[in-house]
Amino acid sequence: MTVLRFDNVSKRYSSGHEALSEVSFEVAQGEMLFVTGHSGAGKSTLLKLIHLSERPSRGAVVFGEKNLLKVGGRRIALHRREVGVVFQDHRLLADRSVADNVALPLLLRGLRRNDIGRRVRAALEKVGLGARASALPGELSAGEQQRVGIARAIIGEPRLLVADEPTGNLDPTLSAEIMALFQSLPERGTSVLVASHDLALVKRMKKRVLVLNHGRLVDDIAPEDLAE
Numbered sequence: 001m002t003v004l005r006f007d008n009v010s011k012r013y014s015s016g017h018e019a020l021s022e023v024s025f026e027v028a029q030g031e032m033l034f035v036t037g038h039s040g041a042g043k044s045t046l047l048k049l050i051h052l053s054e055r056p057s058r059g060a061v062v063f064g065e066k067n068l069l070k071v072g073g074r075r076i077a078l079h080r081r082e083v084g085v086v087f088q089d090h091r092l093l094a095d096r097s098v099a100d101n102v103a104l105p106l107l108l109r110g111l112r113r114n115d116i117g118r119r120v121r122a123a124l125e126k127v128g129l130g131a132r133a134s135a136l137p138g139e140l141s142a143g144e145q146q147r148v149g150i151a152r153a154i155i156g157e158p159r160l161l162v163a164d165e166p167t168g169n170l171d172p173t174l175s176a177e178i179m180a181l182f183q184s185l186p187e188r189g190t191s192v193l194v195a196s197h198d199l200a201l202v203k204r205m206k207k208r209v210l211v212l213n214h215g216r217l218v219d220d221i222a223p224e225d226l227a228e
């Protein structure tokens with residue numbers, strides 16, 4: 001089953017710059033893949049079209065059965081429940097505890113406190129932070145903060161998890177650990193799309209790789225075709 005389809009998608013910003021040009025690809029349910037390319041190649045733009053921070057200028061982004069062009073108003077928030085997002089700078093609330101940060105998506109949905117507490121504990125256990133629930137983000141290392149961001153992104157059990165340079169601030173060992181988390185964490189059936197300019201790290205993951213160059217999709221490499 002296909003979770004996400006880009007159908008000849010182009011994105012021109014109001015500055016006139018075309019960040020994506022006629023990009024087409026599909027992501028299957030449960031698939032993990034990477035998008036890579038030079039700085040400015042269009043990776044962040046591609047992810048923004050998926051969580052509706054931007055709209056395409058031409059072409060269609062289809063999520064499940066929905067053409068995202070037709071998703072507006074209150075349905076944008078409903079769509080975002082189905083897409084978990086991890087940012088490079090994790091965007092945690094500095095004055096709220098780790099547990100509160102992870103709980104946020106469920107609080108916004110109006111879940112009961114008991115359910116939220118149980119799910120937060122489970123998510124923090126999964127990312128290895130069960131003991132740090134009451135800490136403030138500033139008391140954690142960069143790698144731990146990124147783990148909190150991941151817990152927050154998966155707690156709503158999204159159909160698709162997208163991450164924009166999630167290892168950008170981390171050393172190579174921590175980067176590999178975070179990538180391994182992406183591979184192991186999501187519930188079965190969740191697809192994972194990670195943008196990273198770190199080609200060496202991406203290749204080591206042995207997953208499908210989309211390569212952007214100046215907004216064009218120039219390669220779609222199957223895991224078995226990745227050179228060492």
Ligand SMILES: Nc1ncnc2c1ncn2[C@@H]1O[C@H](COP(=O)(O)OP(=O)(O)OP(=O)(O)O)[C@@H](O)[C@H]1O
Pocket residue numbers: 013014015017018019037038039040041042043044045046197
């Ligand atoms: N809001 C915007 N308005 C105008 N141009 C933009 C905007 N956002 C991005 N761009 C331009 O679009 C191009 C693609 O940007 P994008 O952020 O998608 O690239 P990227 O591959 O994620 O780069 P990086 O690895 O440096 O984050 C760049 O040339 C960028 O300057």
